[in-house]
Structures are given as C-alpha cells and as structure tokens.
C-alpha cells in the first residue's frame with residue numbers, strides 16, 4: 001500500500017518534471033506533458049472509487065467524456081467561458097454518478113463493473129444519436145482555448161503549467177482526504193466491509209462519496225481535454241479512454257495519489273520513448289507494461305518506496321501517546337443493555353436461529369455455548385445487523401433497533417469481534433484500531449491517541465506499527481479486541497475470543513473482559529472453551545439447533561443433562 005514515504009519521491013519527481021518542462025521540452029513534449037496532467041486528474045479521481053472503495057468502476061472514462069462534451073457544447077455552441085463551462089463539466093458527471101449510484105453501487109464486484117460498462121454504452125449511444133446537441137459522429141469542432149476572467153494560459157508552457165496546477169491541486173485535495181478520518185476507513189471499506197459496518201462506518205454513503213468525487217475529477221479532466229484538443233468527438237467516450245485510466249492506476253499503484261501521478265506521466269511518455277522503433281514500438285510498449293505489472297504488482301510507487309526503505313531506512317515513526325477517551329454520553333437507563341426477543345433466522349431449509357430470546361445487563365458477562373452449527377455466530381450476526389432476522393426484536397439500552405443497519409446498531413453502542421479476526425491486511429494495527437474511532441473522534445491524531453489506549457488495554461501496544469497481515473492469529477485477535485473496546489460499547493459481543501490462545505493469554509484475556517464488564521459493558525461471549533468461559537461468565541445460555549435448551553449459572557449448566565446430551569450425544573459426565 002502507498003505510504004507516507006511517497007512525499008519526498010513525489011517532490012523529486014515534480015521537480016524533475018518542472019525542470020524538463022521549463023528547460024528542455026519542445027512544443028510537442030509540452031503537449032504530451034499537458035495530456036499527462038489531464039490524465040493525472042482523471043486517475044486521481046479513479047483512485048477514489050477503484051483504489052479506495054475497491055469497486056472496479058468502468059464508468060470513469062464515461063464521466064471524462066461527459067466533462068469534455070459539456071465543455072464542447074457550452075463553449076463552442078453557446079459561447080460560454082471557462083468560468084461557467086468548467087464547473088458545469090465537473091457538475092454534470094457528478095450528478096450522473098449520484099443518480100446511477102443507487103442501483104449500481106450495491107452490486108457485487110463483477111456485476112458493478114458490468115453495470116458501469118453499460119452506463120458508458122448508453123452515454124456513447126446518446127452522444128452519437130443526439131446529433132442536434134452533440135454533432136453525432138462528427139462531434140463538435142471549434143472548442144475555444146481556456147480563458148479565465150480575461151486571462152489566457154495560451155498553448156505550450158502556459159497551458160502545461162495551468163493543467164498541472166489543477167492536477168496538483170486535485171492531488172493535494174485527494175491526499176488530504178486520504179490522511180483524514182475517511183482515509184482510516186478506506187482500507188476497511190475495500191478489504192473488510194462487513195467489519196467496517198460494525199464499527200459504525202456507513203459504507204454505502206462512503207462508496208457514494210468516492211464514486212461521485214471520482215466522477216467530478218473525471219469531469220474536470222474531460223473539460224481540460226476538450227480545451228486542449230479543441231474538438232470533442234465520440235472517441236472521448238469510447239472504451240480505450242477507460243482502459244488507459246485503469247492501466248495508469250494499476251501501474252502507478254492502486255489507492256495512491258502519487259501512483260496516479262506516476263502512472264499518468266509514465267503511460268503518456270512511454271509511447272513517445274518507443275515511437276522511434278517504428279513497428280516494434282507497440283510490442284515493446286506491451287512488454288514494458290507486462291514487466292511492470294509482474295515486477296511491481298502493487299504499482300511503481302510502492303516499489304520505489306520499498307527500494308527507498310531498503311537503501312535509506314528511516315527511524316521508526318514515534319507512537320502517539322495513549323489517551324483514555326471521555327466516556328460516551330448516554331441517557332440514563334435502568335434495565336438490560338441488550339434485550340433480544342424471539343429472534344429467528346433461516347437459510348433456505350436450515351433454521352439457524354429459532355425463537356431465541358436473551359438479556360444481558362450492564363456489567364454482566366453472558367456465555368453462549370452450543371455444538372457446532374447451533375446458531376451462535378448467526379445470533380451475533382443478527383444482533384449486529386449483518387443478518388436481518390425473519391422474526392424477533394432487538395433493543396439496546398431500551399431503544400428498539402430491529403431491522404436497523406449494522407452501522408446504526410454500532411452507533412447505538414454495539415461492538416463485536418469475529419470468529420476469524422477481520423482486519424485490513426495492509427494497515428498497521430494502530431490504524432486498524434483508530435478506524436473504530438471514526439464516528440467518535442474529531443481528527444486522526446485524537447483517534448490514534450485513543451487507539452493506543454485501547455491497544456494497551458488489550459495487551460497489544462507493542463503491535464501498533466505491525467501491519468495486520470503479518471500478525472499471527474492470536475495477536476490479530478488482540479488487535480481486534482482493542483478495536484471493539486475502542487468503540488466504548490454498551491454491548492460487547494465476542495465470537496470465540498479464546499480460540500488458539502495459550503493458558504497465559506486466556507488468563508490475560510479473561511482479565512481484560514472482566515475489566516470491560518466492570519466498567520459497565522454488557523458482554524456476550526460465544527465460546528467452546530469451557531475451562532476459559534465457565535469461571536468467567538455470570539450466566540450461560542446453551543443453544544442447540546438454533547434453540548435455547550438451557551440457561552443458568554455456570555455450575556447449573558455444567559450439570560445440566562440437556563447440555564451434556566447436546567455436547568456429548570448422551571447425558572454423560574459433566575461438561576468440563
């Protein structure tokens with residue numbers, strides 16, 4: 001993943017590019033550089049939806065083409081100036097993105113790609129057929145040059161500087177978004193969207209923002225392209241534009257602003273470098289692209305960063321000081337923090353949860369046990385909103401949340417861990433935990449300081465700078481527990497938290513969970529590990545085939561004949 005080390009590389013590359021433009025480039029070279037600036041804008045925008053949201057949109061070229069057409073029509077036909085045409089060229093594709101978002105953004109990956117491709121085909125057809133407005137296949141000629149309140153960048157160096165100034169401003173804005181609270185959410189949205197929802201992050205809204213913002217960037221790029229080429233034809237809406245943008249993003253580095261700029265410059269220059277080779281240039285161009293993808297699958301910027309880190313290692317970045325957050329404000333309430341009434345859920349013919357009711361009071365630890373497939377994880381999924389119940393009601397601190405979205409339930413005070421820890425692989429543990437604070441804190445500094453506090457509480461402070469992908473399962477669980485605690489939940493649900501832990505680690509975990517309960521959380525633990533659970537839990541509920549078959553104190557459950565029958569197949573010896 002792109003990192004903070006990109007800044008010096010970017011500065012060096014920018015200086016080199018500026019020196020080339022000012023000292024060496026001929027008019028043709030300046031034009032190629034200007035086109036690179038246009039693509040840099042379009043690709044920076046594409047990083048929002050493809051890089052950050054992880055959704056393979058094939059509509060970015062279409063948004064680019066729409067920007068070009070709006071500028072062509074308003075500038076050439078209606079004689080309007082850049083002050084009007086440019087904002088409208090940005091606005092039009094943004095509006096289209098917002099309109100089509102509702103049906104297409106919910107689609108699974110390949111269907112989303114196909115749907116966005118379909119949008120492109122419809123727009124292309126409209127551009128060809130609506131001759132009165134678009135000039136049909138001939139397009140629109142005579143697009144005026146850029147004139148901003150009487151000032152003209154002209155052609156050559158002035159135009160190149162103008163376009164690159166806009167590209168740099170666009171890159172700066174995207175970079176700032178990536179370094180803000182939203183930036184903490186991006187890896188979760190891309191890699192673990194279900195977990196992101198359970199942290200209170202409204203993924204649907206965030207995806208929409210990424211899609212619309214990406215379209216705005218593409219519209220800006222298309223507008224500039226129309227001014228540079230002085231004509232707009234259906235070619236700007238055709239698939240090769242989209243392929244170029246996609247290739248630039250992948251070669252440069254997905255999700256990285258520096259990658260967008262590097263990809264745009266490299267792929268506009270590459271054909272020029274090979275042009276002298278006559279017929280062989282296409283072949284060499286293809287081989288160069290293939291070699292780049294094979295040698296640097298995470299993109300060139302990431303490769304450059306790794307090489308820099310190897311040759312010029314930096315001292316480790318200092319950790320933020322841990323800061324305990326204020327308690328979350330909550331209206332006074334007496335009664336169970338979690339109240340589930342008659343939850344049922346079927347998958348096809350399987351009744352995974354069948355009329356389950358339970359309560360957990362503040363400060364109480366409820367253990368939920370049951371044989372494999374008895375519905376324990378489904379119960380947690382129902383409480384956290386990841387599954388919708390067929391029947392039943394859910395109340396958290398007396399507020400009914402039945403049928404609400406996972407992020408609404410999370411915001412009401414419910415947090416969870418997963419059976420297999422669900423952490424974004426490329427993110428440091430600190431960032432993964434700080435993401436839990438997105439809806440609670442004002443900025444990244446505050447979120448990271450609070451994250452450090454919860455990493456300490458979960459015994460994982462020394463993992464803060466470790467990428468989640470490199471952590472063994474036991475440590476991943478600790479980080480995930482820190483993340484759940486960082487929500488300061490009223491209700492904390494844990495799915496087999498002790499699995500795979502040593503006895504010492506289990507004892508440490510038990511201490512952390514008891515402390516969370518003593519601080520007022522209602523804790524529900526799904527667990528198979530009885531020696532861990534029975535001494536820790538205040539009460540136990542046993543499920544079998546989706547139903548509650550026994551409830552009571554750990555001692556009563558240990559002796560219960562039905563529990564023994566469910567676990568052992570016969571009412572044999574006590575559950576250990």
Ligand SMILES: Nc1ncnc2c1ncn2[C@@H]1O[C@H](COP(=O)(O)OP(=O)(O)OP(=O)(O)O)[C@@H](O)[C@H]1O
Pocket residue numbers: 347350351352370371372373374375376377378379419
């Ligand atoms: N998304 C799903 N689609 C279809 N069937 C499902 C789905 N989720 C759960 N099930 C089925 O529902 C039943 C209950 O599963 P669940 O994972 O809740 O059990 P569990 O008690 O958590 O099991 P384990 O202890 O093995 O984790 C199982 O028969 C399972 O196969």
